[in-house]
Amino acid sequence: xxxxxxxxxxxxxxxxxxxxYVMAALKLLNEEGAPEVVIKARGRNICNAVDTVEMLKNLxxxxxxxxxxxxxxxxxxxxxxxxVSAIEIVVAKG
Amino acid sequence: xxxxxxxxxxxxxxxxxxxxYVMAALKLLNEEGAPEVVIKARGRNICNAVDTVEMLKNLxxxxxxxxxxxxxxxxxxxxxxxxVSAIEIVVAKG
Numbered sequence: 001x002x003x004x005x006x007x008x009x010x011x012x013x014x015x016x017x018x019x020x021y022v023m024a025a026l027k028l029l030n031e032e033g034a035p036e037v038v039i040k041a042r043g044r045n046i047c048n049a050v051d052t053v054e055m056l057k058n059l060x061x062x063x064x065x066x067x068x069x070x071x072x073x074x075x076x077x078x079x080x081x082x083x084v085s086a087i088e089i090v091v092a093k094g
Numbered sequence: 095x096x097x098x099x100x101x102x103x104x105x106x107x108x109x110x111x112x113x114x115y116v117m118a119a120l121k122l123l124n125e126e127g128a129p130e131v132v133i134k135a136r137g138r139n140i141c142n143a144v145d146t147v148e149m150l151k152n153l154x155x156x157x158x159x160x161x162x163x164x165x166x167x168x169x170x171x172x173x174x175x176x177x178v179s180a181i182e183i184v185v186a187k188g
Contacts, residue, residue, distance in 0.1 A: 047140045054167045054179040069163040073148045085148040
């Protein structure tokens with residue numbers, strides 16, 4: 001089961017088990033030689049995105065570098081009244 | 095109902111409604127003149143912490159500055175086998 005990256009090297013974390021996204025990140029970093037991977041999530045999935053990075057670091061890539069962590073709001077409607085929180089975490093191998 | 099800050103100027107976000115933590119942050123920043131506030135959360139509450147900062151910025155303090163966002167793991171047991179993800183967001187008035 002592969003997680004289709006949104007933009008190249010971007011993984012949009014949803015409700016699937018964390019390990020699915022960890023494997024997708026490992027594939028990009030190890031097999032496809034991506035210089036960095038963007039782990040992105042919205043709303044309730046933000047916790048799963050942080051878990052993905054921490055599991056990746058704790059269990060698989062000890063020298064994983066967290067290059068940046070950005071939090072922001074995305075508009076859910078055209079008037080910009082309804083917003084959802086989002087996170088983008090950029091990681092790379094140390 | 096007041097949210098007792100953990101260390102001075104630190105708000106540990108739990109399962110209460112987001113607005114409770116937004117009000118606690120506003121109190122620290124406006125009434126108590128805190129130079130910066132640390133919004134902290136663990137596990138499933140990480141989403142609520144990000145929502146707190148985004149609501150604070152979108153609805154109350156338009157020039158809120160997000161000074162840093164750190165994600166890390168905390169040990170849940172003495173052997174360090176069981177870990178939980180955590181986030182610390184430092185905000186200040188622009």
